[in-house]
Amino acid sequence: MEIVFEVNRYNPETEEGNFYQEFSFPVDHGELEELTVLESLIKLKEEKDGSLTFRHSCGHGSCGSCAMLINGENRLACKTHLIDLVSENETRIKVSPLPGFPVIKDLVVELESFFDQDEEVKPYLIAENGSETEEERLQTPEELGQIQEATECIMCGACTSACPTYWDNKKYLGPGAFVKAFRWERDSRDEGGEERMDFLDDSRGGVWGCNKVFNCEEACPKDIDTVGIIDLLKREALGF
Amino acid sequence: MRTIDHRLLIVGGGAAGLRAAIEADKHVDNLGVISKVRTLRSHSVSAQGGIAASLGNTGDNESDSWKKHLEDTIKGGADLVDRDAGEVLTQNAVENVIELEHMGVPFSRTSMGTLDQRPFGGHSLPRALYAADRTGHAIVYSLYGENVKRGTTFYDEFFVLDLLTEGRSVLGLVAYDIKTGEIVIFRAGAVILATGGPSQVYDLTSSGTASTGDGLAIALRNGIPIEDMEFIQFHPTGLKDKGILITEAARGEGGYLKNDRGERFMKRYEPENMELAPRDKVVRGMQREINEGRGINGENYLHLDLTHLSREKIKRKLPTIRELALDFANIDPVEQSIPVQPMAHYCMGGVPTDIEARVQSKEIGVAWENLYAAGEVACVSVHGANRLGTNSLLEAVTFGKRAGRFAAQQASSSDGVEVDEAVVSKYGSRIESLLENEGSVKVSELRDRLKRIMTEKCGVFRSGEDLKEALNQIYQLQEDYDGKLVVEDSSQKFNTELKMALELGNMLDYSEVIVEAALAREESRGAHFRTDYPERNDSDWLQHSLLHRDSTGEIRHQYREVDT
Numbered sequence: 097m098e099i100v101f102e103v104n105r106y107n108p109e110t111e112e113g114n115f116y117q118e119f120s121f122p123v124d125h126g127e128l129e130e131l132t133v134l135e136s137l138i139k140l141k142e143e144k145d146g147s148l149t150f151r152h153s154c155g156h157g158s159c160g161s162c163a164m165l166i167n168g169e170n171r172l173a174c175k176t177h178l179i180d181l182v183s184e185n186e187t188r189i190k191v192s193p194l195p196g197f198p199v200i201k202d203l204v205v206e207l208e209s210f211f212d213q214d215e216e217v218k219p220y221l222i223a224e225n226g227s228e229t230e231e232e233r234l235q236t237p238e239e240l241g242q243i244q245e246a247t248e249c250i251m252c253g254a255c256t257s258a259c260p261t262y263w264d265n266k267k268y269l270g271p272g273a274f275v276k277a278f279r280w281e282r283d284s285r286d287e288g289g290e291e292r293m294d295f296l297d298d299s300r301g302g303v304w305g306c307n308k309v310f311n312c313e314e315a316c317p318k319d320i321d322t323v324g325i326i327d328l329l330k331r332e333a334l335g336f
Numbered sequence: 337m338r339t340i341d342h343r344l345l346i347v348g349g350g351a352a353g354l355r356a357a358i359e360a361d362k363h364v365d366n367l368g369v370i371s372k373v374r375t376l377r378s379h380s381v382s383a384q385g386g387i388a389a390s391l392g393n394t395g396d397n398e399s400d401s402w403k404k405h406l407e408d409t410i411k412g413g414a415d416l417v418d419r420d421a422g423e424v425l426t427q428n429a430v431e432n433v434i435e436l437e438h439m440g441v442p443f444s445r446t447s448m449g450t451l452d453q454r455p456f457g458g459h460s461l462p463r464a465l466y467a468a469d470r471t472g473h474a475i476v477y478s479l480y481g482e483n484v485k486r487g488t489t490f491y492d493e494f495f496v497l498d499l500l501t502e503g504r505s506v507l508g509l510v511a512y513d514i515k516t517g518e519i520v521i522f523r524a525g526a527v528i529l530a531t532g533g534p535s536q537v538y539d540l541t542s543s544g545t546a547s548t549g550d551g552l553a554i555a556l557r558n559g560i561p562i563e564d565m566e567f568i569q570f571h572p573t574g575l576k577d578k579g580i581l582i583t584e585a586a587r588g589e590g591g592y593l594k595n596d597r598g599e600r601f602m603k604r605y606e607p608e609n610m611e612l613a614p615r616d617k618v619v620r621g622m623q624r625e626i627n628e629g630r631g632i633n634g635e636n637y638l639h640l641d642l643t644h645l646s647r648e649k650i651k652r653k654l655p656t657i658r659e660l661a662l663d664f665a666n667i668d669p670v671e672q673s674i675p676v677q678p679m680a681h682y683c684m685g686g687v688p689t690d691i692e693a694r695v696q697s698k699e700i701g702v703a704w705e706n707l708y709a710a711g712e713v714a715c716v717s718v719h720g721a722n723r724l725g726t727n728s729l730l731e732a733v734t735f736g737k738r739a740g741r742f743a744a745q746q747a748s749s750s751d752g753v754e755v756d757e758a759v760v761s762k763y764g765s766r767i768e769s770l771l772e773n774e775g776s777v778k779v780s781e782l783r784d785r786l787k788r789i790m791t792e793k794c795g796v797f798r799s800g801e802d803l804k805e806a807l808n809q810i811y812q813l814q815e816d817y818d819g820k821l822v823v824e825d826s827s828q829k830f831n832t833e834l835k836m837a838l839e840l841g842n843m844l845d846y847s848e849v850i851v852e853a854a855l856a857r858e859e860s861r862g863a864h865f866r867t868d869y870p871e872r873n874d875s876d877w878l879q880h881s882l883l884h885r886d887s888t889g890e891i892r893h894q895y896r897e898v899d900t
C-alpha cells in the first residue's frame with residue numbers, strides 16, 4: 097500500500113506562507129500495524145527532506161512533545177498508528193500543527209501562552225501545615241484516587257488547542273489549566289482553596305467559559321475526563 | 337551579541353536540574369535554568385518504577401536502615417561505589433524523599449495513608465517509593481511547580497554549546513537559541529551541569545532523544561576527564577524493537593522472564609534471586625539465552641510473563657505498562673506475555689564530582705572552582721559498576737540539591753566579567769560551516785552507523801578485538817563528520833537537523849572515550865563484561881578510570897582508588 101502524507105510546511109524565513117507538501121512511501125501490512133505517525137515523520141525527515149520540522153522526545157506518550165492535528169484530530173504523533181488512520185480506500189494522512197497557537201515552523205507551535213496559563217492557576221502545592229515535619233503527610237489511597245487521573249496530564253496542549261472558547265478568547269484559561277488547577281486544588285494536602293477559586297470563577301478567563309463542546313475530552317491522549325473536571329470546578333465555584 | 341547575566345546557571349531541567357534550582361533559590365535570587373527541550377519534556381518524566389529510601393514502611397518483619405541501603409548499593413555496584421558518596425546518598429534518602437512529598441509529589445500510599453514501598457532488583461527490602469508507574473513524571477511535575485512558585489527563570493529550547501572559562505574557573509556559557517538561531521552568551525558566577533545521560537549512542541534505548549550526553553562532551557572539550565564510562569547499563573526489559581521500557585517493577589510485582597521453551601531461565605544464572613537479580617546479571621542471562629538460540633522463535637527477544645498476576649493488580653500497580661503494551665505491541669499483559677529484549681538504559685559514568693557535587697577529582701589534580709554537576713551526567717560514584725534501579729532518581733535529587741546549595745554559596749556576581757569574543761565567534765562560524773557544508777553524508781546516516789558500532793561492539797558482551805575495531809570505525813566516523821557531513825536544512829530558525837548535527841558531534845567525541853575505557857579495563861565487573869577477561873580482578877582493577885582529551889587531541893588514561 098502507498099501511504100500519502102500531506103504535511104504542513106511553513107518556513108518563517110521565506111515570504112511563502114504555509115502550504116501542504118505531499119510525501120508518499122510504500123508500506124506492507126506489518127509496517128502498517130507497527131508504524132506510528134511520529135516514526136513516519138522521522139523516516140520522511142531522514143530519507144526525504146531533512147528540513148521537515150516537528151518536536152518529539154520520549155517516543156511513547158509520556159513527555160507531551162508531539163501533539164499535532166492528524167486527520168482533523170489533535171493527537172500525539174508517537175501514539176497514533178498508521179493502521180488506525182488508513183483503509184483500502186483512504187490512504188492519505190494529513191498532518192498539521194496544533195490549532196489555536198502561533199506556528200513557528202512546519203508542525204511546531206509556540207506554546208508559551210499555554211504554559212503561562214498553567215502558571216496562572218498556581219500549579220504547585222499550597223500548604224502551610226506539615227511541611228516542617230520530618231514525616232510524610234498522610235493521604236489515603238481514596239484521597240489520592242480523587243486526583244490520580246488529573247496527575248496524568250502531560251501538558252501536550254491538545255485539549256486547549258481543540259477548544260472553541262479558547263480560539264475566540266485567548267484570555268480563557270482553557271481545559272489544560274483547569275485540569276492542573278483541579279489536580280492541586282483537590283489534593284487533600286493542599287490549602288490553596290480561595291486563592292485559586294478567584295480566577296477559576298472569573299467571568300472572562302474562568303470555568304464559566306466552558307460550553308461543553310467536549311473537543312478537549314476527545315483530544316486528551318490520557319483520556320482525562322476534562323469536562324467532568326470542569327463541572328466539578330463549576331460546582332465548587334457555586335459553593336457546592 | 338545577546339548577553340544574559342545570572343548569578344547561577346543550571347544546564348538541564350530534569351530531576352537533577354529542577355531540584356538544584358529549588359535549593360539554590362534559597363541562597364541566591366537570580367538563577368536561570370537552561371534546557372534544550374522544554375523543561376517538562378526532559379527525559380526524567382519517563383522514569384517509571386520508583387525512588388529508593390529506607391523508610392521501612394512496608395517490610396514485613398525486618399526493619400530497613402540506611403546502612404542496609406548502602407550495603408545493597410555497594411554490592412550491586414560491584415564494589416566500585418565510593419563509600420563517602422554512597423553514605424550521602426543513603427543517609428539522606430529519607431529526608432530527601434519526604435521533602436518531595438512535602439512539595440506535593442503524588443506518591444502511591446498504603447491503606448494507612450503512609451508512603452507505599454515496593455521491592456526492586458538488588459534491594460534487600462521493599463524500598464521503592466512510587467507514583468503508580470509514573471514516578472519520574474510525578475516528581476518532575478512537582479519540582480517544576482515548586483520552581484514556578486519560586487519564580488525561576490527558564491530558558492527553554494536553548495542548546496548549550498560550551499562553557500566560557502578562565503583557568504579552572506567558569507565565567508558562563510555559550511548557547512544557541514533554537515527558536516531564533518542566535519548565539520547567546522550567558523554569564524554566571526557558577527554553573528551546574530545537569531544534562532542527563534548518553535544512552536542515545538546505542539541502537540535501542542529507553543531514553544528520550546535528548547539523552548545525547550552533551551555535558552560529557554562539554555567536559556572533554558574543556559580538558560575535564562570523564563569517569564567510569566565503560567559502565568553502561570542495559571535494561572533487561574525493553575519492548576521488542578521499540579525504545580520503550582517495561583519497568584523492573586513488573587518483575588518486582590512478580591513477573592517472570594521466560595524463553596522459547598517457556599522456562600524461567602534465570603534459574604540457570606541466578607537461582608536465588610531469579611528475575612530480581614541485579615540488572616547486569618539478568619541482561620547477561622537474557623543475552624546468553626538469545627545467543628544460544630532459546631529466544632522466542634529463535635529470535636533476539638524473550639517473554640515477560642505477567643499473566644499469573646491478577647488483572648486487578650496489573651491495572652492498579654502497572655497501569656502504564658499495560659497501556660504501553662496495548663498501544664505499542666498490541667498485547668494485553670493480563671492475557672499474553674510481553675516480548676522484551678535488553679536495551680541501553682543508563683550510564684554509571686560521567687563528569688567526576690566530589691560529594692558537594694563540585695567538578696573535582698583531587699587525586700588526579702582536577703579541581704574546578706565554580707563548576708558543578710549532578711544527575712546522570714555526573715559520576716560522584718554512587719552506582720559503581722552497576723546502578724540499582726530507583727537509585728538514580730534518588731541520586732538526581734540528592735546531588736541536585738547539594739549542587740544547588742554549594743554552587744549558590746560559591747557563586748559570585750557575574751558583573752564585569754569580560755567574555756572573550758573569539759570563543760563566541762568560533763561557535764558562530766562552526767554553526768555556519770555546518771549549515772554551509774556541501775557534503776554527502778546525512779546526519780541520521782552517520783548517527784545510525786555510530787549506534788550500530790556501539791551496540792554490536794561495545795554492548796552487553798565486549799572483547800578486545802571488537803573494541804579495537806570499534807575505535808577505528810569511530811575515528812572514521814569522526815573524519816566523515818568533519819569532512820562529509822551535510823545538513824539539508826539551511827534555515828536559521830528551529831533547525832532541528834542542525835541540533836541533531838551538534839548532538840552527533842558530541843556523541844562521536846565521548847563514544848571514543850567509552851570504547852577506550854572499555855578496552856583498557858581488562859576484567860569483568862558489573863555492567864562491563866569482557867568475553868576475553870570474564871573474571872573480576874580486584875588486585876588490578878578496583879579503581880575508577882578517568883579519561884580526558886589532552887591539548888593535542890589524544891585520549892589520556894588516569895585511575896584513582898575507590899573510597900572504601
Ligand SMILES: Cc1cc2nc3c(=O)[nH]c(=O)nc-3n(C[C@H](O)[C@H](O)[C@H](O)COP(=O)(O)OP(=O)(O)OC[C@H]3O[C@@H](n4cnc5c(N)ncnc54)[C@H](O)[C@@H]3O)c2cc1C
Binds near residue numbers: 351352387546725
Ligand atoms: C525509561 C527509563 C525509566 C527509568 N526509571 C527510573 C526509575 O524508576 N527510578 C530511577 O531511579 N531511575 C530511573 N531511570 C533513570 C533516571 O530516569 C535518569 O537517570 C534521571 O531521570 C536523569 O535525570 P537528570 O536530571 O540527570 O537528566 P534528564 O532528565 O535527562 O535531563 C537532562 C536535561 O538536560 C537538558 N540538556 C541536555 N543537554 C543539553 C544542552 N546541550 N543544552 C541545554 N540543555 C541540555 C535536557 O533538555 C534536560 O532538561 C529511568 C531511565 C529510563 C531511560
Ligand code: FES
Binds near residue numbers: 151155157162173174
Ligand atoms: S514524543 Fe513524548 S509524547 Fe510523543
